[in-house]
Amino acid sequence: MRWFRNRGELGVAGLLLAAGIYVLLDTPTIRITPGQLAIGPRFFPYMVGAFLTLVAAGLIVGVVRSGSARPDTDGEAPAERPGPAAVRVAGIVAVAVVHALLLNLTGYVIAATVLFWGAATLLGARRPVRDGIIALAVASATYALFVWVLQVPLPNGPFGGDV
């Protein structure tokens, strides 16, 4: 078990290898325009695919032999954030997805308030009401800065622009 814990990087290296093989296999499907003088649109992808595959192989060998380079600096720090790490990360990604889905439904200010509040809570903020007020303030200020000062359009949602 410990051997594997020190070698989680194999997962990333495996993905890299898969990406390299995908590039090599998909490159022949790129269309070539007739009358190509020298190298066409397939040459460079072949190079990149080969490079990725080689580097991934090198990385896999390196990790299997000597483990990850990851320094464990967390130590015995007191836990200030809720739940296990994987749950916090998944939670933040989920909040971000909700944010993206809310954007065109409720407009920017509400979507960003939800995002800020959710992320802050997952990262260890402890006072829901105060956090909510700060989230609303940040979202409103961002909206004002981008829409009114920089004139970058953002979705208004059903309540119009004045939240």
Added chain:
Amino acid sequence: MTGLEGLLHGFTEAWTWTNLMYAFLGVFVGTLVGVLPGIGPALTVALLLPMTYTLDASASLIMFAGIYYGAMYGGSTTSILLNTPGESGSIITAIDGNKMARAGRGAAALATAAIGSFVAGTIATTVLAFAAPTVAALAVKLGPADYFALMILAFITVGSLLGSSMVRGFASMGVGLLIGLVGVEQVSGQTRFTLGLPQLNDGIEIVVVIVGLFAIGEVLYTATRKGGRVRITPIRGRAWMTRDEFRRSWKPWLRGTAIGFPFGAVPAGGSEIPTFISYTLERRLSKRKEEFGKGAIEGVAGPEAANNANAAGVLVPLLTLGIPTSATAAVILVAFQQYGLQPGPQLLDTEPDLVWSLIASLFIGNLLLLVLNLPLVGMWVRLLHIPQPYLYAGILTFALLGAYTVNNATFDIFLMLIVGALGMAMRWFGWPLAPLVIGAILGPNAEVYLRRALQISTGDPTVLVESPFSITVYVIVILLLGVPFLLHRWEKRTAAAITAASGSPEDESPAVAQKSE
């Protein structure tokens, strides 16, 4: 225009209220983000890229350059007071700077860092002004094969000199190259690797890549940590130093400048290496070797000068060749492209007003930074008290906003989350981030130059090694592939020596937060 004429012209251009305001805004925001742990200059510039939609070119470029310089300043403050470098160029500063702060000499450490940065920035910007026209004049003569060689050089150096191991640097670069392949290619217009998604036809937006990698990656990585309070070493009053400290500082400032600038100016990235070399040199030259690792002022003065001179040096290949050698330079290149401007040898001829006012504003920005940093250091320190959950929730909010505004589409938000997850994994396993960015930006250019060169020669590959210039570059590439081994060994030996000298190993190694440099 020669360097001097250009500079004078640039000062008259930059000396308008609007441009001064943007220079001020740039260094202000730059210092702010440099001080905040977790946000580096590349990320800040990337987050502010939406401003290019409404601001004019010179205003936003002046501001972005100010952010770049400002973040270098601000990073040293965090290094000294927190022992957590705000960006990678300040890692070395943390060693002796934080020791000085704990010994009650924090004010002197901050002062030697600020004045050293000013001295280095001013000298290096002057050299930049005089070197740029010369380099551009030479660069005009380069053909596509020469450019291809230069890009190979940039790939090799950025990939091999950064991060914990060479293979991880190249892995990071490979991912960047793959990202660069996605979309319709520029030479014959074929669609590649879009997975059938029409949103990917224009390729993956580089802003989405950079912000996702640095911002989302940092937020997710932070979420994996347990958290905990940081210890801020308190500092009273203004930053200043005694006469003796000044006497010990001025030579390291100048030596640091001389080391930092060339490392930025050759297309070989990284601000860590020159700071590291400067530190080693100062230690070797010092009569008080035993003080190093315990709070030697030379160990702050030299590396801080080196990293600022390095920032100016990076602008030479960026402005004259269009080749970025740091993540921040890569984002500034994207900002140029937003205005339809292509940095390269012609830029000085086609846009002299823009380039020279940009360079002149760097001098102004440098002066503003000195003013901002010496008396106001207490104000910056207060920023460190922002609670982490709010800080990172704010970064996340701004980052996703940046993704959305690129195309006004939620698709880019999802794309950014994927890149962010990758960024988290890369941080977790100690992969350097800059090679990915450089690979994604330079990859497509390298392909275009390669294909152009081979089209001219109708497929004969010897065209790639025909000119003396490209041959020289490839020789350097081969030599460089050997250097990292030596540098890593040297680094380990020096680190061991420092640890041995100061006695308390846990205390010694500053938490190396990986930031955009």
